[in-house]
Amino acid sequence: MNLLAPAALALSALAIPIVIFYMLKLRRREVTVSSTLLWQMVLRDRQANAPWQRLRRNLLLLLQLLILVALILALARPAISVPALAAGSSVILLDASASMNATDVNPSRFEAARRAAQSLIDTLPSAAPVTIIVAGQQPQVIASAETDRSALKNALDKAQPTNGTTDWSAAFALAAGALGRQSDQPTTMIISDGGLPANLPPLPGEVRYVPIGQSSDNVSVSALSLRSTKNGAELFASVANHSDTDRSVILSFYSNDALLQAQPIDLKAGETQNVILPDLPRAATVYQAKLSRPDQSTQPLDALSLDDTAFAVNNPAGARRVLVVSQGNVFLEQLLAAMPDLQAFRAIPQKDGTVQLPTDEFDLYIFDGLAPNDLPFKPTLFINPQQNSVLRIDGVFSNTTNARVIDSPLTRDVNWNNVHVRQAKHITPPQWAKTLIDSEGGALVVAGDTGVRRVGAIMFDLHDSDLPLQVTFPILLVNLINYLAPGRSFNAPDGVRPGESLIIRPDAAVSTVAIASPSNQVYTVRPAEGTVIFKDTSELGAYAITSISGDQQTVDYFAVNLFDPTESNIRPVEALRIGQSQISAAPATEQGWQEWWPWLAALALLILLIEWWVYHGRRRVKR
16 A cells, blocks of 8 residues: 655644643642541542543544544555556547446446446546546436546436447547647546457547357347248348357247247357248338247347347338229329328220229229229329219319318318419218318318218319329329328338438328337327438337328328347457557556545544534533
8 A cells, every 4th residue: 555645644743732631630629628528538639639640541542643644544545555557538439339238247238347347537637527438329428537436436327328339430530629628638447248340440548348148149030021022921030040059949020920930040159040931911010039948948049138039010012002993194194103101003994984903902093084983991182073972972063262271181282373274173071071172162172081981083184183293293182192091200211220210201180100119118299391200229129100091090000120130149359459550458557546535534524423422422421
């Protein structure tokens, strides 16, 4: 042990006056007594009136001397030499990627990294500033040039690992910014199990690497995806053994939590095997692949459980099938062909004018100037409608001036100022129908839900207007089609990675979007300018997206999986490559000082409390 301020030991001379105070006798005044019976007492008083007396045992004296010793030692700053990786200002990069959830180090790698960071901070001088950066999907500075050790401890206690990869480029950018503000030669300490990319730029100052982890024991579901075949859906799964030893596992498939199949798989060290599950239903389904131990033990399968389960979502409604029943309408056909998520088919009426619909089902039926006797119970759009069981035509009107666009999600961005219509069919709008565009003579565009199907109607022949020549034509048609037959509001056929944002574009009629996470946490948002950006994808599993339009709700799903070989391969890395330098594990060669003065100061305070209690206890006894 060493003393960082040995000059404070000179204060030990204060023990001399404390001892002298206990050796001095009390000086008492002379007293005249009235009886010789008191001579003996007077004699004793005279004997005690000498200035000095022999030092006797006294608990208060001992306690006071102990207080003095503790305070002097605290001022002398005793310290012991301990291994240290830095001596001045430091930046700690704390890896919070998915692999840091591994339990090969008790209780987890991240907890071990947290303890290592705290130990490093304890070895630094008390005035040395420390910056802590949690390197996760979105790296975050949780302490900036902080010298308060309790604040640093609180920041470390709040740090948590993530379920995804680390953006090391962003983390290094934050570290470089923090290092640039340091006046001395700073040190960067990377506490990680490795997995850093090889193209990271160098950092100013010295870089040290503290490796975390002991084992490579991990088996993962490295891929899970669906594809359509002529016989239905096909599920593809890939299982990888990242361990150094051979492993046997059970791979189980579930459909909406119901077990479909379970099979044993034997994997050699470093081997990957693929499994295909064919002839699955085309219906919308959430599939799950799960790994477990062959002995059905409750013990964990491996050191990292995040990649033992994966999810895949079958969304058969990817491209909407639209049937156009028309004598021929080039404007309509060009518009439908330009929509990327829509497949348009055309049915031509027979020579006698009758309409024969194909037996295949479609997501939307568009009847242009025609109508069959029996309408399908599917979303329907009428253009220049004929008499049918849904719309009752009671005439034709030509007074289409002073057209008004009624405020509605279906008329978003629709501008009717330059549109001219020669004539239109007249109807008395049914109770379920809402007029979207009105004129002096009657409704020009209506839409609504009959309770059996959604219906839209453009009450005039497109060739009797200049609407197809206006910019508002595709806007109006797309709004109507998306309302009648909503497509998928997002594009994530293979799911998203943890922490990635998902862009959701609900149709114009949707007022609210509710997203339920795998832990049933519900995020409710309202579309802003027709778009929702969902960022809370840190949980692994299947998410449900509910689009709410009035009393109508549609539900769709997407999956979040790890699927990252860098994170699943949990083998600790012994050296990092940063810039052109190879950074090996830091040896504990440098020495730092761990000071003990706070404990000595606390001891002095404790003894002071004991001394106060003893003193007042004696006073109560004398009374």
